[in-house]
Amino acid sequence: MSVDTAQRPTGPAPAPSRGKRPSRTGSGMVGSSQGGRWWLYLLLTVALVAVIAPFVWMVLGSFKGEGELRQVPPTWLPESASLDNYTQLFSKLNFGQYFTNSIVVAVVVTAGNLVFCSMLGYALAMLDFRGKKAIFIAVMGTLMIPGVVTFVPLFVLVANAGLIDTIPGLFLPFLVSPFGVFLMRQFILGLPKDLLDAGRVDGAGELRIFWRIILPLCGPALATLGILTFLGSWNNFLWPLVVAQSEDKYTLPVALALYSTGQNSTNYGLLLAGATVVIIPILVVFLIFQKRFIEGIATTGLK
Amino acid sequence: MTAQTGTTGSSAGPVTPPPVSSPGRPDDGSSRGRGDGGSLGRVGSGRRREGRAAWILAIPFCLLFLAFTAWPVIQSLFMSITDTRARDLRHPFGVNVIGLDNFTKALSDPTFRKAAANTAYFVLIGMPLTLVVALAAAVALDKGITRFRAVFRLGFYMPVITSIVAVAVVWRFLLQDPGGLINTVLGWVGITGPNWLGDPNWSMPSLILMATWRNFGTAMIIFLAGLQAVPAELHEAAAIDGANAWKRFRFVTMPLLRPTLLFVMVTTAIGYLQFFEEPFVMTKGGPLNSTISLSMYTYQQFGFGNYGLASAMSYIIFVVIAIVTALQFRLLRERT
Structure with missing residues (x-):
């Protein structure tokens, strides 16, 4: 914690200059190592996957056939990818x-x-x-x-x-x-x-x-x-x-x-x-x- | 400033930058040119010319605005005190003024009350949840990590830009029972997931979950902007005084974030109070009216042709929004 606070001379707290954001070159100054905390990266990555997953599943699913989509348990990657759904969309459904x-x-x-x-x-x-x-x-x-x-x-x-x-x-x-x-x-x-x-x-x-x-x-x-x-x-x-x-x-x-x-x-x-x-x-x-x-x-x- | 003037104006010939006190800068609403003597001869006609130009610029907007915003707002208020129905469209003078009957009818309608309760449920759980998730994500991106910030920001924001209809198609699959992706994943850890959209107890939590997923990105971006305006010196000073990370967040960041928080709360609440699309495309208000919202019930009355009643309901929603907004301003403004 507070490693680089040392470079600041102790004394009265500096008057905050509100408004424009000061230079934040020391992003890690709130007590993290160079790259940040590893567990935070892990947490954020899990969250990101959860947020993005519906889209990924949607795009992958659009290449699947009917049978595969009804399969329990559901699959991730299409077993036999095809563009059938898209051709139908534009030919049959306007x-x-x-x-x-x-x-x-x-x-x-x-x-x-x-x-x-x-x-x-x-x-x-x-x-x-x-x-x-x-x-x-x-x-x-x-x-x-x-x-x-x-x-x-x-x-x-x-x-x-x-x-x-x-x-x-x-x-x-x-x-x-x-x-x-x-x-x-x-x-x-x-x-x-x-x-x-x-x-x-x-x-x-x-x-x-x-x-x-x-x-x-x-x-x-x-x-x-x-x-x-x-x-x-x-x-x-x-x-x-x-x-x-x-x-x-x-x-x-x-x-x-x-x-x-x-x-x-x-x-x-x-x-x-x-x-x-x-x-x-x-x-x-x-x-x-x-x-x-x-x-x-x-x-x-x-x- | 002058340099910029010179370059942009140079297309029309050499430019002498005008003195700063020249007439014609009505930035504070004072009439232009009065009392500063410069080029008196031009002032009168120049002012008229400016007024005419301004109106030429304003007219297209004003006409469209009057027709499609101002007039409907007024007509809606009028309709709300009449018994206008769909068939009156062709005979606009055949409607009767019935005073506040529509309002009393709406307020005593059990389905309307149910819709009001559902909307309150959605806002009271959904808004704090959205805000907490957004703030957590913003703080993590602002202070916790230094790399891949843009990637996370982009990913978290993605659901915001997507069409609710498309999202609904996907989420209906995810929430399916049995065989949906979510219940499958829960099954791996030994949890038997509920029938999300089919169970009246779980349908609203499902919609809240989906709304949070879809909306926290906007709040996160605004929080991030707010966080980055907090001066780093303050944190350093607090750290010197021995404040730990949580205390710094609570006593340094949060007070400075108050205006941002107020703004995000108000806009989120306004949006959530009108929530409509989620139940409309996901559940049609069911099962057992467990997800019908005020906006959706209003829309249903419109669909039945009860235009007067629907207008009254829409004004009730408007009043609720105004009150909730005013309350939030009071609560968060007071202690600054």
Whole structure:
């Protein structure tokens, strides 16, 4: 314990400098050896295996045949791996269409949020205009309202607009989000305001300043918002379940949910392959952007 | 600051960085340009131009927001005091205002009460469990180890990003009895696992377990960020004073982590109070309504076409969330 505390002269405790994290070169300073405690590694590894196991089992299971999946006790590695489940998924069950629908909805929703939320976020952060305060209060006030409150009227609205069972009906209600505005506004508040004046001195119009000067500096915030929005849309389940009524409008989660309770509910291999198809794309996106992702969650503090 | 201005503005020509006190920086809400004399001629028209530009930027969001968020919130409140049903969709003026009947009806409905009790069970057990697991993982990753930190962090976070529907498919297999992976593993050590989802006593614990697995990653990441903001000097000072690891955690880390803890508690509670997808895809609320939640029962009423009643229920959930949030703020703010 406390090996390297020795290098610190005894005396009055140093005044803590709160705020920025000090250099943590001595990570082992809380009394561990160089690599940390071995039993902690063991514990964490066991936990990691437990957390990851369902995914591994899912992917492995998707290559198994029906007979093997029903076997008691269950097997880990497939005895005879085949792609049958996947070929069935895309030939017999039209998963290609659901995949396309999911992508289209997620891309449109993400684009809408990036554009509209950054526009308002910029206006709220840097510009002065009538009604600014009212907009800000209204948007922030809805941040805490649970989705279940707006669900019924939203359905009525979309039904009256004739958008039930259409692709626009799937994405229109999600094109903007109060959270997106909050995120963008907070980020843009941190940018130097001199940027505006520089642009104005150069004779750039107000919209051009936003588009050419501010937006290119918003990369990190846009990336965070974009990833979170895409993820939310991809996994969104309840709304598409209610709105998409004919089979060619299903998104992936809807199709999987209906198949897992419908006539294919006993076709285990097919369901596991379907679950894999739902999870793998988002997993790839996550692995590519994971650093930004985790930083975003840590700083915005929201899922 | 100025350097940045110069480089970004240079595309339009040479730039003279403006003086810091130039007009047009309404960061504190004060009207721009007033009283600092610079370029008086431009101030009036510039301000109008700025206002117009701001509105052009704000309009798309505001229209969508009004249509799809603000209006539904208000309409939901109105619906909750009417007897609106699905068939009234085409005759919106045929509905009757019935006052608070929907609310009394909901509160005296035994299934609604059961759903409320289930939701309380889920939150009161699930939230502390999620927080403890998340905090333990965060502390272990922050202080306990120096290598493979990113790997563990990534792995623990993975369940968060996955679709609940896909997760449900997998977990139903894992929880199967007999023959599920979990009961098989328990069998190796001589334990006969219960029929997880089929037994009314075990169905809710199963869902809590699954929700914890799926959600602790988010809390862990936020805790990690909070832990890393705790100055190392404080720990060193406490160690000099003879505090052991637990005491340092309890009296140095925890007080400084309080804002983070408050934040994670509030967001987790808000999420868990609305819990819906887990029972919806795993158990349909059963067996014997042992896993039906407030949100799910509300959704069922919507499905039956009882829009007025469903709206009233949704507002009850909203009020509960608001109260729980306010309580948590009180409890954790007080002693700072």
